Amino acid sequence: MGTLLRKILIANRGEIAVRIIRACRELGTRTVAVYSEADREALHVLMADEARLIGPPPAQESYLSIERIVEAARASGAEAIHPGYGFLSENPAFAETCRAAGLIFIGPPPSAILAMGDKTEARRLAAKAGVPMVPGTMDPVGTDEEAQRIAREIGFPVMVKAVKGGGGKGMRLVRDPTGLAPALRLARSEAKAAFGDPAIYLEKYLEAPRHIEIQLLADTHGHVVYLGERECSIQRRHQKLIEESPSPLLDEPLRRAMGEAACRVAASAAYVNAGTVEFLVGGDRRFYFLEMNTRLQVEHPVTEMVTGIDMVKEQLRIAAGEKLGYEQEDIRRLGWAIECRIYAEDPFNNFLPSPGRITGLSVPGGPWIRDDSGVYEGYEVPIYYDPLISKLIVWGRDREEAIRRMTRALGEYQVRGIKTTLPFHQAVMLHPDFVAGSVHTHFVETKFTNEETTRDGRHEQIAIIAAALHAYQRAQRPAPPPAPPSSAWRASFRPGREDSRWS
Ligand code: ADP
DSSP states (O other): OSSSOOOEEEOOOOHHHHHHHHHHHHTEEEEEEEEGEEEEETTHHHHHEEEEEOOSSSSTTTTHHHHHHHHHHHTTTTTTEESSSSSTTTTTTHHHHHHHHHHHEEESSSHHHHHHHHHHHHHHHHHTTTTOOBBOSSOOOSHHHHHHHHHHOSSEEEEEETTOTTTTOEEEOOOOOGGGHHHHHHHHHHHHHHHOOEEEEEOOOOSSEEEEEEEEEEOOTTEEEEEEEEEEEEEEEEEEEEEEOOOOOOOOOHHHHHHHHHHHHHTTTTEEEEEEEEEOOOTOOOEEEEEOOSSSTTTTHHHHHHHOOOOOHHHHHHHHHHOOOGGGOOOOOOEEEEEEEESSEEETTTTTEEEEEEEEEOOOOOOEEEEEEOTTTOOOOOOSSEEEEEEEEESSSSSHHHHHHHHHHHHOOOSSSSSOSSSHHHHHOHHHHTTTTTTTHHHHHEEEEEEEHHHHTTOOOOHHHHHHHHHHHHOOOOOOOOOOHHHHHTTTTSSTOOOOTOO
């Protein structure tokens, strides 16, 4: 498969930048990495064909600087920019600036990012497309009095949410009228700090729903297809930790209903490229539109594993103006895939970040195992960015085999020098409710904490996680000493690289 894109800049770092480089290398597209001063030795910098320093460690001055990134693209002669996820990926001004500078933005048009980035606007679009949604407001809420009135109408508990929200920020659960005013205050100030906009809206709070999302691809010729669903109910602080495809809950009729609803949402925003429509699904199997993410998602590999479609390559082809070249009925799914997000975090201490040097690393292998990593042995995980270091993805013929394979792979995975979420994942794979496919968004809270520790905000784990840690530690063998980083070793990551800083 050839592509029309000759050279692209990747406006990201870590595992997702590495993932994009890999797709480009297979396509014959040259890659330009950008990096901050904290990332001089990051894997994406070592692997890309070229690399450009764009600023100091704080993301505001590097990975979030539209000006510096567009300048790096111009100077390197890249034709297009892939934003990855996070950072500038859902910033309409960035997409617009790329376009104005004559660069292809590998993602949707700025108008679609703008519409879906405003959650009340997204709700209006979904309503117009006839897609059911969580009861709540279609406009931002003004005064506290108005909020009280609406909350009573919707009925407590309610969720206060940031209009420009993302990453679980600016979200507050309110169980009764007295809790509303303080929650509004907190959510507004958090939203202002995180998104520069204090606007909030209200939604009915669903008790223990599932989070199930539909992956879409849309080309510039008006074709939209859905690539099935991902179950993302294993979350902490409203952020995903484990994802799988398919969902244990869905059958073919429900999958089709949700898939077609997602396609209608995309069409209503004249959507192009890869996107995801997220839904909450109740115990009664009714589904409700939650939001649309206008970018590649962290959990895209589980979809790739069951459909055989390389989504990053599809993104590049779509951006180059190619047709999808297949219809909905051509999309086939086979087997079951699970992803565990491996964060540099301490699962025994409320998932506190655990940056530092990786002194030993041994990654799993064998059939149907995929390790999408952004790190290597000897690498120091910086304090400045998201602590996701890797994603472990497995495929199995069915869910049982996938769980067994994941358990085996997690047992082989060893990271020394920093704490990671590996033992947490081990414990989940062994948990009877997870094994039974009976999951919801409060699974982690309810199964891995006890009341006492939840009340004071600390998340000490119950016996099962301790037992899993024991098993995990017992299984560990001494890791080999870290390899001294030699220039030859570094160079081996970068075949054909022009820049000679390392040689
Ligand atoms: P963000 O954009 O900040 O990630 P989302 O709207 O996607 O926020 O919600 C993230 C998670 O928060 C969901 O997966 C779910 O666990 C929880 N959540 C959001 N809205 C509701 C709701 N109305 N009822 C129950 N849980 C919710």
